[in-house]
Amino acid sequence: xxxxxxxxxxxxxxxxxxxxxxxxxxxxxxxxxxxxxxxxxxxxxxxxxxxxxxxxxxxxxxxxxxxxxxxxxxxxxxxxxxxxxxxxxxxxxxxxxxxxxxxxxxxxxxxxxx
Numbered sequence: 001x002x003x004x005x006x007x008x009x010x011x012x013x014x015x016x017x018x019x020x021x022x023x024x025x026x027x028x029x030x031x032x033x034x035x036x037x038x039x040x041x042x043x044x045x046x047x048x049x050x051x052x053x054x055x056x057x058x059x060x061x062x063x064x065x066x067x068x069x070x071x072x073x074x075x076x077x078x079x080x081x082x083x084x085x086x087x088x089x090x091x092x093x094x095x096x097x098x099x100x101x102x103x104x105x106x107x108x109x110x111x112x113x114x
Contacts, residue, residue, distance in 0.1 A: 001113050003028035006038070007089035013101040014089040020103050024110065037083030043076065046090060049097040055079060057087040 003021060005028050007014030021028050052075050057063055062084040079085055091098045091106065098105050
């Protein structure tokens with residue numbers, strides 16, 4: 001299993017996700033979006049599984065702070081420029097991807113690994 005958790009340290013769902021994998025002693029790589037955003041290739045890989053409009057956090061602080069509800073914009077370009085617009089956490093396991101806290105799906109991943 002090659003897990004990557006993409007989120008921020010302050011995000012509650014990201015914290016719960018980290019705890020889920022730590023409790024099961026599953027190693028993962030954490031990417032803090034405050035430090036480093038997504039590369040175009042990474043975003044493209046995520047988009048092969050998750051629809052673009054599900055990736056942007058329209059209820060998030062960053063979206064509201066920038067008044068994006070009143071703007072017309074290229075979602076993909078905005079996510080590359082401002083990774084704090086992403087709904088978090090994004091959990092990647094190879095080509096599999098989830099958004100948000102989804103322990104039911106991760107449990108299925110673990111069962112398929114055994």
